Amino acid sequence: MPEMTLVEAIRQAMDEEMARDERVFIVGEDVGKRGGVFRATLGLYEKYGPERVIDSPLAEASIVGVGIGAALYGMRPICEIQFADFIFPAFNQIVNEAARMCYRSNGEWCVPLVIRAPYGGGIGGGLYHSQSVEAFFAHVPGLKVVIPSNPYDAKGLLKSAVRDPNPVLFLEPKKGYRLLRGEVPTEDYVVPIGPARVTRPGRDISLFAYGMMHYYALQAAEMVAAEGIEVEVVDLRTLAPVDRTTILESVRKTGKALIVHEDNLTGGYGAEIAALIAEEAFEALDAPVRRLCGPDVPGVPFSHPMQDWFMPNAPKIAAALRALAAY
Amino acid sequence: MATPVIMPQLGESVVEGTVLRWLKQPGETVAEFEPLLEVSTDKVDSEVPSPASGVVLQILVPTGQTVRAGTVLAWIGAAGEALGGEEAPAVSPAPAEAPAAPTASPLTPGRNRDLGFISPVVARLAREHNLDLRQIKGTGEGGRITKKDVLRYLERQPTPTPETPAAWETPGEGDLFRPTEDVPSAAPSAPPPAEAKERLIPLTPMRQKIAERLSYSARTIPHVTTVMEADLKRVVAHYTAHKPLFARDGVNLTYTAYFALAAVAALRAYPLLNASWTEEGIRVYETINLGIAVSLGDEGLVVPVIRQAEGLSLLGMARAINDLAARARGRRLTPDDLQGGTFTITNHGVGGSLFATPIILPPQCAILGVGKITPRPVVIEDAIAIRPMVYLSLTFDHRILDGAVADAFLSKIVQTLQTWPEA
Numbered sequence: 218m219p220e221m222t223l224v225e226a227i228r229q230a231m232d233e234e235m236a237r238d239e240r241v242f243i244v245g246e247d248v249g250k251r252g253g254v255f256r257a258t259l260g261l262y263e264k265y266g267p268e269r270v271i272d273s274p275l276a277e278a279s280i281v282g283v284g285i286g287a288a289l290y291g292m293r294p295i296c297e298i299q300f301a302d303f304i305f306p307a308f309n310q311i312v313n314e315a316a317r318m319c320y321r322s323n324g325e326w327c328v329p330l331v332i333r334a335p336y337g338g339g340i341g342g343g344l345y346h347s348q349s350v351e352a353f354f355a356h357v358p359g360l361k362v363v364i365p366s367n368p369y370d371a372k373g374l375l376k377s378a379v380r381d382p383n384p385v386l387f388l389e390p391k392k393g394y395r396l397l398r399g400e401v402p403t404e405d406y407v408v409p410i411g412p413a414r415v416t417r418p419g420r421d422i423s424l425f426a427y428g429m430m431h432y433y434a435l436q437a438a439e440m441v442a443a444e445g446i447e448v449e450v451v452d453l454r455t456l457a458p459v460d461r462t463t464i465l466e467s468v469r470k471t472g473k474a475l476i477v478h479e480d481n482l483t484g485g486y487g488a489e490i491a492a493l494i495a496e497e498a499f500e501a502l503d504a505p506v507r508r509l510c511g512p513d514v515p516g517v518p519f520s521h522p523m524q525d526w527f528m529p530n531a532p533k534i535a536a537a538l539r540a541l542a543a544y
Numbered sequence: 545m546a547t548p549v550i551m552p553q554l555g556e557s558v559v560e561g562t563v564l565r566w567l568k569q570p571g572e573t574v575a576e577f578e579p580l581l582e583v584s585t586d587k588v589d590s591e592v593p594s595p596a597s598g599v600v601l602q603i604l605v606p607t608g609q610t611v612r613a614g615t616v617l618a619w620i621g622a623a624g625e626a627l628g629g630e631e632a633p634a635v636s637p638a639p640a641e642a643p644a645a646p647t648a649s650p651l652t653p654g655r656n657r658d659l660g661f662i663s664p665v666v667a668r669l670a671r672e673h674n675l676d677l678r679q680i681k682g683t684g685e686g687g688r689i690t691k692k693d694v695l696r697y698l699e700r701q702p703t704p705t706p707e708t709p710a711a712w713e714t715p716g717e718g719d720l721f722r723p724t725e726d727v728p729s730a731a732p733s734a735p736p737p738a739e740a741k742e743r744l745i746p747l748t749p750m751r752q753k754i755a756e757r758l759s760y761s762a763r764t765i766p767h768v769t770t771v772m773e774a775d776l777k778r779v780v781a782h783y784t785a786h787k788p789l790f791a792r793d794g795v796n797l798t799y800t801a802y803f804a805l806a807a808v809a810a811l812r813a814y815p816l817l818n819a820s821w822t823e824e825g826i827r828v829y830e831t832i833n834l835g836i837a838v839s840l841g842d843e844g845l846v847v848p849v850i851r852q853a854e855g856l857s858l859l860g861m862a863r864a865i866n867d868l869a870a871r872a873r874g875r876r877l878t879p880d881d882l883q884g885g886t887f888t889i890t891n892h893g894v895g896g897s898l899f900a901t902p903i904i905l906p907p908q909c910a911i912l913g914v915g916k917i918t919p920r921p922v923v924i925e926d927a928i929a930i931r932p933m934v935y936l937s938l939t940f941d942h943r944i945l946d947g948a949v950a951d952a953f954l955s956k957i958v959q960t961l962q963t964w965p966e967a
Contacts, residue, residue: 415823421692466823472665472691500668503691544685 218402224257224394226368226401227333230375231258231295233405235265238293241379242269244280245297245333254299255335255394281307281332285315285384288330293379301336301388302348315384316359330384331375335391336364337429337479339528344516347524349480354386355456355489361385361410362456366431368399370454373408381410390429397432413460415467419447422541423467425490426477427453430529434477437534446542456486464490465498472503473541477529482510504544509537546621547596549580551605553613562610563617564744567591568600574620577679581617584744590674592617599623660688669694672756754845761906765821766942769901769913772954776917776932778964790862800836801862802961803889803914803936808832808853808861810956811887817953818886820907821943835885835905836865838872847905848877849885893917899935909944912957913937 221229235241242265243258249272252259262270273280277298284294298304304311311332319327338347355362361383365371371389378385390397416431417438426434431452438448449467453459468474474494476487487508494506509529511517517527551561564582568574579591580600601619605611619627659677662670666689670677673694680697682689747755761767779802790797811818811832819828834853838846848871850856850864871877887908892900893916902913915935922931936957940950 418823472663500664503663503665544688544690 218400220398221368221401222395223365223368223371223389223397224255226372226399227257227375227389228259228261229401229403230372230379232261232264234293234295234376234379235261235269237405238379239269240291241293241295242271242287243295243297244271244273244283246273246275246280246299248272248297253297255391257333257389257394258297277303277305277307278310281310281315281330284330284332285310285318285328288315288328288384289318289326293329293331295331295333295379298332298334300342300346300348300391301334301350302345304332304334304350307332308353311354311360311384311386312357316357318359319383320359327382328384329382331378331381331387332384333375333387333389335394336388337390337392338511338517338524339392339429339479341519341521341524342517343519347517349478349511351388351456351478352480352484352486355459355486357457359383360457362388363410363454364388364390364428364456365454366390366393366426366428366452367397368401370408370414370452372401373406374410374454376405377407377410380407385410388428393429393432397429408454410455411458411460413451413453413455413463415449415463416452417448417450419449419471421447421471422449422473422475422538423464423471424448424450424475424477424534424538425453425464425487426450427456428479430477430479430534433529433531433534436531437538440531440535441538441542444539446538448538453490459489459493461493461497464493468494468498469501472501473544474502474506475509475534475537475541476506477509477534477537479511479527479529481513482508483513485510504541507537507541509534546601546619546625546627547598548616549592549595549618549620551583551611551613551615551617552590552592560610560612563605563607565607566603566618568594570600570603572600574598574600577676580620593676593678594620596620599625601625601627660684660686662689663691665691666694669698673698757906758903761903765904765906767901767904767939768942768947768950769937769939770947770950770954771899771935771937772951772958773933773935774958774961775922776934776961778966779961780917780932782964782966786858790859793859795859795862796866797858797862798865799917800865800889800891800914801858802964803891803912803957804834804836804850804853804861804865805856805858806957806960807834807887807889807912808856809960810953812854813956814949814953816945816949817910817940819909819944820886821909821941822907826944829886831886833884833886835888835908836868837888837890837902838868846872846877846882847885847888848872848881849883851884888912889914893934899937901937902939904939904941908941910938910940910950910953913939 231243243261247254248258249262249267249270252262258270280296280298284296287294298307315328315330336349351362351364354360361381363374363378363385365374375387378387417435419438424434424438434450438450441448449471451463451467476490478485478487480486487510491506491508511527511529518524553559561583564584566581567579574580574594576597577593580594581592583590583592598620599622601621603618605615605617660682662677669675669691675694677689680689680693683693684690783797783799787797815828818832819826831852832854834850835847836850838848848868856864885905885908888905888911890902890911891914893914896916899915900913902911904911917932917934919930920933921928922933936954938950938954
């Protein structure tokens, strides 16, 4: 199995799906000749031509709107939002149209649409190129929200997303595009949307994370393992629908839970996990459910010391784990 | 200064309890933490330890009476100590007058003056294992008792099940499974209150263990049962012909041996049934350790294990079952005999049951239930014949298996039994 980066795995997934199914096409800003600002679609324009890799105007509502229309017509569009920060002009299309269509038409119409969007900070992107938007969308019934943490899952989950009859928001941790590496099979495979994965078993604390934070979660678990704290790391992979079984099984085993995301704390996705644990596993708890999240400020700061202050990282997670272990 | 004995709150939603039995009478000496009385609630029975060393000065709540948590049950003090006026009021039946913070209750989640914060899981473990948390040293923040502290404490306690002398069944006529006659259980130590139309059977350690394991199984394993029937004509013929031959070798041949052998053949063909679900993956065992459920009548049920059953002939299997029977009869089963099973057979048919849906013994994948062998009319091609028929039910862990594999496995058992060689 060749080793590749996260962005290479994503590119390969799209390449293979386009080769497999001629209904699959890509639409987004600079996805064509330029190959995307992160090079996720590099070479696909040359391979599949301008009719299947379409450079769009800078108008996110129309990128998604075109995608919805094409999907209703029987196509399998992959819409790229250049940065998740720019997704909000398309919010109405996604929430009011894509997510509701199947329900609204009593199952007669479905929207097999994938929206890819790089998200997250730590890359010096400042307020408009660093946001985490998952909480807004995980709230919406009818929409699936997927966040891979490694190249293998990224390829398998993106292929599942393309083949899924429902709209899927596929959020890619952009800091990990070239940092996250791993072995990826060259043959066709899928990773199902839904199941979380226990990436490190442990009996003392359950640590829930996704995307880039999962990478730091594993590092932090390794740091505190030397001190005798056995952390079970769970990569959520899919935020909607969320894998309640795996989450609850883990907490029932460990009795303690820490949830990490870089999106800011209040109303963040971690609150949903914390509430689930409190409701369903209360009698298994040996400590308060804790969250380690970005601070409640209006954006990831541009200044590097301030960005470091904002972002959760392995030492910050390790400190939270130590506090929870000592509780 | 006399110390009150207070009715503990034995669970979050348990607000009252019944005095089952006083273990000390007025005038008797009692040590701190020594069991003083037994109380019963709708959820749990528990011993209440004495909160202080001294003499039982006065018992305020007699056996059989139900009172609210927080009620003063008795007074402990120095010999001859007089009780002050404020210590006189006994029963507090009025719910309006909420009892003072139940300082004697070790089990209430929340702030507790003696023990520090009791987390939900610690409260639950204490309730499930009937623990007095004051005996456990806390190592958490501010000396709080953590889940780990409780688990460590439980690990140090001797496991009661294996060494408890049980009234072993005497297997008669080669059958391990027939329940014994009613074993008279120890007479209840206190007569039930006259008005109560019920009686309370105290939980033996074995009953508690069974309850714990079966509840765990039912709670965590998605059970599915599939049922098939088998025509035992050939097995019965073989059994009839070979029973005297085996007897000459000192082996008592039973039908159980045939079902066991058929199960082994099917387990070899479908190793996924000889497996355990774990978080890392499905653990498939190469060795087949066959558990055979043995009823002990009222006492409960044990499942001794035939190790490496895959190497056994019919003679060997019959001999292994005889050996378990003999050792059960002689109360010589060791804890090792009861561990390490990878698949279980239960013969509920001896009680007349046609088919049942047994519960899996974790961490096993499946359990085979054998019903009563009974002559029934069956259609064979265009004719109706009377054949010795049996229902076989297979309960399996649906996380490991899907119905197709389970049915293929059960078909293999049926096929093995129906094509039993004549020789």
